[in-house]
Structures are given as C-alpha cells and as structure tokens.
Amino acid sequence: MPVPPSPRPTRRELLKMLPVAGAAVLLHPDWRSHLVAHGLALSDAISELTFNPRVSAPAYADHEVTPFDRFPLNSYLVHDPEIDLDEWRLEVSGRVARPGEYSLRDLSQLPRVRQNTRHICIEGWDVVGSFGGVRLADVLRLVGADPYARVLEISCADDYYDSLDMATAWHWQSLLCDEMYGRPLTREHGAPLRLVLPTKLGYKQPKSIVGFRVSDVLGPKRGYWVDQGYSWYGGL
Amino acid sequence: MNVNRFEHPAVVRVCHWAFALAVLVLIGSALEVFAAFPSFGEKLPQSDLFVPPSIVRVGGWLGGALQWHFTFAWLLTAAMVIYVAYQIVTGHGGQVLFTMRDVRGVWPMARHYFLSGPKPEVTGTYNPLQKLAYSVALFLIVVSLVTGFALYKPVQLSWLVDALGGFRLTRIWHFAAMCGLLAFIPGHLVMVALHGWRNFVGMWTGGSCLK
Numbered sequence: 001m002p003v004p005p006s007p008r009p010t011r012r013e014l015l016k017m018l019p020v021a022g023a024a025v026l027l028h029p030d031w032r033s034h035l036v037a038h039g040l041a042l043s044d045a046i047s048e049l050t051f052n053p054r055v056s057a058p059a060y061a062d063h064e065v066t067p068f069d070r071f072p073l074n075s076y077l078v079h080d081p082e083i084d085l086d087e088w089r090l091e092v093s094g095r096v097a098r099p100g101e102y103s104l105r106d107l108s109q110l111p112r113v114r115q116n117t118r119h120i121c122i123e124g125w126d127v128v129g130s131f132g133g134v135r136l137a138d139v140l141r142l143v144g145a146d147p148y149a150r151v152l153e154i155s156c157a158d159d160y161y162d163s164l165d166m167a168t169a170w171h172w173q174s175l176l177c178d179e180m181y182g183r184p185l186t187r188e189h190g191a192p193l194r195l196v197l198p199t200k201l202g203y204k205q206p207k208s209i210v211g212f213r214v215s216d217v218l219g220p221k222r223g224y225w226v227d228q229g230y231s232w233y234g235g236l
Numbered sequence: 237m238n239v240n241r242f243e244h245p246a247v248v249r250v251c252h253w254a255f256a257l258a259v260l261v262l263i264g265s266a267l268e269v270f271a272a273f274p275s276f277g278e279k280l281p282q283s284d285l286f287v288p289p290s291i292v293r294v295g296g297w298l299g300g301a302l303q304w305h306f307t308f309a310w311l312l313t314a315a316m317v318i319y320v321a322y323q324i325v326t327g328h329g330g331q332v333l334f335t336m337r338d339v340r341g342v343w344p345m346a347r348h349y350f351l352s353g354p355k356p357e358v359t360g361t362y363n364p365l366q367k368l369a370y371s372v373a374l375f376l377i378v379v380s381l382v383t384g385f386a387l388y389k390p391v392q393l394s395w396l397v398d399a400l401g402g403f404r405l406t407r408i409w410h411f412a413a414m415c416g417l418l419a420f421i422p423g424h425l426v427m428v429a430l431h432g433w434r435n436f437v438g439m440w441t442g443g444s445c446l447k
Contacts, residue, residue: 036303058394229299236390
C-alpha cells in the first residue's frame with residue numbers, strides 16, 4: 001500500500017534552506033550587525049590567545065626614523081587639551097597596592113629607556129618614531145599592580161579613554177612615554193605622558209594621560225574608538 | 237577510490253559558494269578600508285592614488301568595513317582549510333590543480349572557446365584552461381590570506397613581513413592579490429554564462445558524473 005509523503009522536511013530540503021537563511025542574516029540590519037560584531041570578537045579572542053609576549057616588535061636604527069615633522073597627529077577632539085603641566089598628576093586606582101597621585105618626579109626615579117619602533121595606524125599608514133620614557137612594567141611594579149588583573153584602564157585629559165590587556169601592559173617594549181626625538185612630548189603629541197605600545201595599533205596608545213585604573217573586569221566602556229566598533233584588542 | 241555520484245562533490249560546492257560570497261564581501265570592505273588611506277606612500281605629505289566609489293564599498297566607514305573584513309576573512313580561512321584538506325584527503329586535488337602536463341592542453345581549449353577551434357577530448361572534471369584559471373584563483377586567495385595575516389599581525393609574524401619585503405610592500409602584495417581576483421571574476425562569470433545553465437546549476441546540485 002503506498003505510503004503518503006513524509007510531512008517532515010528531508011535533510012536535503014533543510015540544507016537547501018541554508019543559503020536562504022544566510023541571505024536573511026546578511027539582509028537584516030540587526031542580524032548582520034550581530035554577525036560582524038561576533039566576527040570581530042572572534043578575531044580579538046584569537047588575537048589575545050595567540051599573543052606571544054616574548055616576541056619583540058622590530059627596532060630601528062636612528063637613521064631609519066621618520067623625521068619628526070613627518071610624524072602625523074591624529075587627535076580625538078582637540079590637538080591640545082591644555083593641561084596645566086605643573087599641577088598634573090597621574091591618578092592611580094583599582095587593584096594596586098599603592099593607589100594615589102603620582103607626579104612626574106615620582107616616575108623619574110624609574111630607569112629610562114629609549115626605542116625606535118614602528119607606529120602603525122589602523123587607517124593604513126605607518127611611520128618609525130623615536131620614543132623615550134619608562135617601562136610600563138616598571139610603573140606597574142612601582143604602584144604595586146596586581147599582575148594577574150585583566151586590564152589597565154587609561155583616562156585622558158581630553159576625555160579619550162582606553163583599556164589595555166595586562167599581558168601587553170607588561171610587555172618589555174610597552175612604555176609610559178614622556179619624550180619623542182630626544183625632547184619632552186609636545187602638547188599635540190600627548191604631553192606630559194602617552195603610551196607607546198609597539199605591539200598595538202596607534203589608537204590603543206592614548207595621549208595626555210591623567211589616570212590609570214587596574215581592573216579585573218573588562219567593562220562595557222572599553223575605549224573611545226573601541227566603543228564605536230573598532231577592535232578592542234587592536235594588537236599587532 | 238570511491239566513484240562520486242556528482243561531478244562536484246558537496247564539499248566542493250559549499251566551499252565554492254563560501255569562497256564566492258567571502259571574496260565579494262572582502263573586496264567590498266577592502267575598498268572601504270583603502271578609502272581611509274588611499275595611498276601606498278607617505279602620510280605626510282599624503283598623495284592619494286584613487287578613491288573607490290562608495291557604490292562598491294561595504295561597511296559604511298573604516299570601523300564597519302573592518303568588522304566585515306575580519307568576519308569574512310575568518311570564514312574564507314575556514315573554507316580554504318576545509319577545501320584544501322578535502323582535496324588532499326580524497327586525492328581529488330589533481331582534478332583542479334594545474335600541472336606541467338596540462339600546459340599543452342591550454343591552447344587547444346582556448347582556440348575552441350574563442351576561435352571556433354575543434355572541441356578537444358574531455359579528459360577530466362575540469363579542462364586544462366579551467367585548471368589554469370581555478371588554480372590561479374585559488375593561489376590568489378591563498379596569497380591574500382597569507383599577506384592578510386601578515387598585515388594583521390606584523391609584530392607576531394614579523395618574520396613573514398620581512399620575507400614579503402616589509403610592512404608597506406606586504407600591503408601592496410595584499411592589494412595586488414585583490415586586483416588579481418578582480419581580474420579573474422568577470423572572466424569566470426563570462427565563461428559560466430557561455431557554458432549554459434546546466435553547468436551553472438551543477439555547482440549548486442552537483443551535476444552528474446561523466447562516464
């Protein structure tokens with residue numbers, strides 16, 4: 001006796017729906033936003049997992065450095081947030097043994113380093129800069145930062161902000177930089193202090209820093225550009 | 237070796253459409269990314285090469301374009317790994333890979349397609365001209381992935397960037413691979429259109445195996 005066709009879809013018919021489902025995800029604005037946000041998050045997760053702290057960014061000889069007047073400036077809102085350099089202090093808080101205010105003199109006790117490294121902008125251009133300062137790792141030790149914390153949150157005078165994974169913060173080439181090309185930072189380049197992180201893209205290196213907070217939590221506000229949709233990890 | 241019912245096995249078909257979609261989205265988002273700094277030279281002073289028209293750009297702005305670009309780059313990577321693994325494990329890679337033995341079959345095939353030459357004997361799933369085109373296209377995808385990873389992680393993969401001639405040259409290679417794929421795509425579409433609906437449908441449903 002003939003059997004009526006099965007009312008349930010066969011596997012082939014279900015598989016044929018996949019391209020249609022895929023097209024629906026791509027055409028629906030909310031679903032495709034989710035798709036690409038998750039794609040970026042996956043990319044960041046892989047980046048963080050594959051970061052090898054023992055790998056160094058290339059360093060360059062003095063003659064390979066881009067001339068200072070050809071070192072570009074990208075600023076968030078203003079080139080010069082008009083910090084009173086005499087009154088400036090670094091406000092340190094969070095998971096640290098010695099929170100409080102630190103002056104430039106406090107930081108000047110740390111060993112100074114100078115390095116010539118490549119600065120890569122997410123826009124696609126790059127230059128080699130000459131940077132001087134103290135190692136961020138030495139600063140973290142000075143303030144007694146929890147080495148197992150998740151992130152270092154950075155706040156700036158012009159309301160720019162960012163957060164940095166601790167593995168990168170501890171990297172030997174990560175600098176708390178106060179000098180470029182042998183001279184103190186100009187206001188446009190982030191006086192008195194900026195981060196120089198050769199293992200990160202440019203937007204992960206905040207300028208005109210006023211505060212550090214060591215945290216166990218990667219919060220919802222992660223960075224000025226990050227919160228608009230750029231990669232949080234932003235690593236090279 | 238098991239005889240496949242289909243001219244194009246399911247894995248090949250799925251990977252083909254994954255490649256097609258991914259490459260289109262990657263090119264569109266790449267052009268949006270390029271528009272953010274449309275030059276291979278200095279930033280100061282900046283001298284733009286050309287700015288791609290917004291109609292071909294995907295993502296709306298640099299941040300959006302990068303989200304699309306990274307998402308589909310990982311999809312393309314996964315599809316390529318699956319495709320290459322499949323071709324190696326099943327031993328079918330020889331059907332598509334252009335080798336020295338295929339060189340002399342290229343001209344008769346081109347003459348048949350473009351100059352009304354006689355139709356050469358069918359020797360496999362793909363004829364020598366197809367093998368050349370597809371091998372080049374697959375190679376260009378691999379080059380764009382390798383140069384893409386180098387651009388993505390120029391510190392972690394600094395050895396690769398050095399082998400490619402430095403960061404700026406790597407960016408140029410990556411762009412050149414895209415140009416190669418842009419050259420391949422119209423030719424491929426024209427050939428597909430000229431060879432009938434049945435052949436096109438074969439890349440969806442598999443076609444039937446030539447005996």
